[in-house]
Amino acid sequence: MTQKRLKHKEILDRLLIKNRLIIINEDTFEELFSFKLNIMSVFVSVSLSAIFLIAITTFIIAFTPLREFIPGYSSSKLKRDATELALKSDSLTLALKKNEAYIKSIQKVLSGQLEYAKFNKDSILAVTDDVPPTANLAASKTELALRNQVAKEEKRDSKKQILKRK
Structure with missing residues (x-):
């Protein structure tokens, strides 16, 4: 155990020995x-540097346009353009579906498969509208139980704080 301590002390002493670094002009031997x-x-100064x-x-x-030159990073303009194009393609697909439904209904009328009185452009377009399903946002039994438990704990904690102040 003592040899280990001596070895550690020797290493520490070597690290802390003062040395002098002198820069000298070789022609005049003047110390610069x-x-x-x-x-x-x-070691500390090199590590910090x-x-x-x-x-x-x-x-x-990270915070300049240089990141665009790194493979895997895309430019912000490219990302913005991609989102705009995605939105446009979604709206175009929806418009295309509506037009297809309208054309099919007109074909039915022209071929005589549908009565003229039942043909209405608004009713055709209403068929193609995709209505998102409604989500059930009511709290479940476990969530209500958790809310009650938290409310009780908050009341108990507030009473403890009031008693501590007195």
Whole structure:
């Protein structure tokens, strides 16, 4: 156990030994500047510089148009155009269904399969309208029980807080 401690202490001492870095002009041997460093401070400063560089790079890529050059990312204009085209295609399909129903009804009238008095453009279009199913938004029994339980707990907690204040 003591040898482990000695080894750790030796490593820590090596990390904290002060060294001097001197920059000298080779022609005149003039000292331009010098630093007192230790291995630990160099390691910490290099690590912080790397983290800062990674953060800045990530920020630049994430919040500038540079992200469009990365494979897999699409431009915001392309996404906007795709949504507009999807909406237009949906409305065009709906209009196409209505037109097909109208044409079929006219064909029935022209072939004599349908009486003229029953033919009405509004009734034909009403057949093609897709009505979304209504959702049941009423609370279930378990949800009502949970609501009651939460309300009781809130009342109990508020009473405890009032008693603590007094």
